[in-house]
Amino acid sequence: AQKITQTQPGMFVQEKEAVTLDCTYDTSDQSYGLFWYKQPSSGEMIFLIYQGSYDEQNATEGRYSLNFQKARKSANLVISASQLGDSAMYFCAMRARGAGSYQLTFGKGTKLSVIP
Amino acid sequence: DTAVSQTPKYLVTQMGNDKSIKCEQNLGHDTMYWYKQDSKKFLKIMFSYNNKELIINETVPNRFSPKSPDKAHLNLHINSLELGDSAVYFCASTRVRGGREGQDETQYFGPGTRLLVL
Numbered sequence: 001a002q003k004i005t006q007t008q009p010g011m012f013v014q015e016k017e018a019v020t021l022d023c024t025y026d027t028s029d030q031s032y033g034l035f036w037y038k039q040p041s042s043g044e045m046i047f048l049i050y051q052g053s054y055d056e057q058n059a060t061e062g063r064y065s066l067n068f069q070k071a072r073k074s075a076n077l078v079i080s081a082s083q084l085g086d087s088a089m090y091f092c093a094m095r096a097r098g099a100g101s102y103q104l105t106f107g108k109g110t111k112l113s114v115i116p
Numbered sequence: 117d118t119a120v121s122q123t124p125k126y127l128v129t130q131m132g133n134d135k136s137i138k139c140e141q142n143l144g145h146d147t148m149y150w151y152k153q154d155s156k157k158f159l160k161i162m163f164s165y166n167n168k169e170l171i172i173n174e175t176v177p178n179r180f181s182p183k184s185p186d187k188a189h190l191n192l193h194i195n196s197l198e199l200g201d202s203a204v205y206f207c208a209s210t211r212v213r214g215g216r217e218g219q220d221e222t223q224y225f226g227p228g229t230r231l232l233v234l
Contacts, residue, residue, distance in 0.1 A: 033221060039157075045206060045225035089157060095221060102147065102210060102221050103171075106159040 002027045002096040006107035013082045014115050020067070021077040021110045023092030029053075033095040034075040035104065036066065040088040048090075051075055079112075087114045119143050122207050122226035129197055130234055137192045137229045139207030146211060148190035149223065150182060153204040162205075165190050197233045204228045 003026040013019035025034065036048040051059045051066045059066040067076040079086055089111050093104040120141045129135055141148065147166040153159045163182045164171045170182065179195045194201060207226040 035222065037225075043204065043230070044227045045208075047222055047224060050222055091159065093159075102223075103149070103161045103164055104151075104159075104208075104223055105161075109157050 002029075002032075002094050002105045004092050004094055004105055004107035006092055006110050008110045009108070010111045010113070012113050012115055013079075013086075015084060016081055018078060018080045019082055019112065021079070021090050021092075021112065023075045023077065023107060025073050025075060025092075025094050027073075027094060027096070029096075034066070034068070035093045035095070036064070036075075036077045037091045037093060038086075038088045039091065039109070040085075045091075049077065082114045084114050084116060087112060120207060120209055120224050120226040122205075122229050124229060125227060126230050126232075128232045128234065131197055131199060133197050134193070134195045135197060135231075136194070137205055137207075137231075139190050139192070139226055140188055141207075141209040141224070141226075142188065143209055143224065144211070145209035145224075146187060147209065148184070149208040149210075150190065150192050151206040151208060151225075153206060153228070155203070159206070162192075163190075199233050202231055202233045204230050 005024045032053045034051045038046045049059050049061045049064045049066050051068045058068050063080045065078045089109045091109045092107040096103050096105050123138045149164045150162040151159050162176050165184050181193045183191045206228050208223040210223045
């Protein structure tokens, strides 16, 4: 069974500073994908970044980067130069191969608050 | 251009009623999902539907039934609503490819339907 652990229920960061949101995962699959989603107070789920288990380089998307450490089974999200609009819930997820479908298993989320 | 849309956005109803939530995607994806987000923000898969193959999370009560009239739509029908069904329901879609993973397998979510059962 797949499991995602986000140990930080809440985080604070000063505007313009960088912040790291932790995510560890557990799977017996050799091939898997890791995702980060952002959920602002308006409620929608916004895809941020993806890392494949075979990718040798860490994924980057603008101010978002994923610090992927396969041996440690961690996939931390780094947000550089935080902005007020980054205040939101952040979910780490893993693609599980369940009986032919590609379900996502989610962590419990981290609430990020950016302080002006 | 909304990629994944859901209606209604808000749904308030009485216990015991039957209701449906509609989902449509215009991304040409072949797999669609329903997720439930509880009051603690935890997201859990309910169903996935791919090429007429339905995969059901065993913890979902049989009062919940997905219905897919075509590849672009996956509706969620709920019978005999209970107080505990109050949650946010998200539809999502993806284009699944076999073999190695790829970013194409990213799931794109609808805006969510906030269901409140009184």
